[in-house]
Amino acid sequence: MLLYQEIRQYLFALIAEHPELKKLPSERELLEKFNSTRITVREALTRLEAEGIIYRQNRKGWFICPPRLKWDPVKKVNFYQLAQEQHFTPLTQLVSFETTAASEVINDAFELGPPGEFHRISRVRSLDERPVMVEEIYCLASQFDDLQHKPLEGSITTIFEQDYGVNVTHERSSLIVTAIPDDKAELLNVNKGALCLKIIRQRFNQLDKLIDYNLEYWVHSTIEIEVDSK
Amino acid sequence: MLLYQEIRQYLFALIAEHPELKKLPSERELLEKFNSTRITVREALTRLEAEGIIYRQNRKGWFICPPRLKWDPVKKVNFYQLAQEQHFTPLTQLVSFETTAASEVINDAFELGPPGEFHRISRVRSLDERPVMVEEIYCLASQFDDLQHKPLEGSITTIFEQDYGVNVTHERSSLIVTAIPDDKAELLNVNKGALCLKIIRQRFNQLDKLIDYNLEYWVHSTIEIEVDSK
């Protein structure tokens, strides 16, 4: 068996046998144990990372992943409720609020002719103090005047409904596996190039008019999608 | 800027500017161009791989990813139809057929008491000659007698319906990002530890009885999930 596979096996068993374990031995401890080098040890570690079994924190070490949040994109459940049902402690933090022009892709999604002005809300969501998702929400500045003074760490849907009388009736989500953009990686406290599930959610009103355009980047090991269909 | 980031940028631009390009320069060409080493060049390449922009074929080189297949897990569309609508040439190949006991997880999913006997169908699906997904289908041997003599490279659903009068009425899918198991990596002609979207599909009849249990491993860069919800 390949050396990095042996190291992987060893760590896999270590994790299985010690459910209380939070942190792995350091890379240098491992290379001594296996008479190897950092390259090889890191090969084993990055495989386990790709599998969603461990994750790293910049210069702090390698840690074992807690269970994934299960989420059904078809059902409308808010993040707080979902997290609490699954015994996580949720937290949403506002990163930034701007009112500005948006990229062509987003402008086009709103089917505007000339470039429009948008609110851009950036937030980070955490479970048990671990950042798991960063999102960017775009909506029309003209439609949601004074949005910056609303409680933006709570449910945006609720603000749309209660403060603006705007109801989301249906949405379209697109999911791909990719790498987290560098600027978002920092917010999530993960290394650059880390894997994510990128979700683009477009939410519409009953007239099929786009209400908001939402970019979500989930740390890949923190989420599991569950969908029912008939 | 970090050296591997520069190399990544260079390759990213190279790909953007040459839409007809299929294959990247070799690792050794790149390290000479950047006066660097293979470790660093490979860092850049694996980042692009994680992003789903390039993929490798064992000892053949690094290649540029074609567009992703878009799939809606809620709608029931078969693979052939889906692929053709999106201008791919689909192919399904039977890898193996066995009748055997299954793992505890699968046995439990069928809500059997004592371990049951299962058919286990393994298939590989390709788009334009590139393997994109490997699947294992489990169903009860007692329910689908003589299944091995049916055309197993076509639609299993159709066989269930037409040959056995068994209709699937609803299903439950679970999706996670993980690494492809080594035995499946070989079938997909990707390197060990490559990323995948793992989909577990459980399909039921109108009485909520499980008909089949389906494990799908999609090469992560080949698929995009699209879901509508109301």
Add this chain to the structure above:
DNA sequence: CAGTGGTCTAGACCACGAT
């Protein structure tokens, strides 16, 4: 056969974290 990526050695210096 030459060229490719897969695996591996044996180091190095750095920025940042915990203390």
Add this chain to the structure above:
DNA sequence: TCGTGGTCTAGACCACTGG
């Protein structure tokens, strides 16, 4: 201050691919 992972050098041998 010391330990951590992040980045990088300069090689090596191997298995497999392609011509």
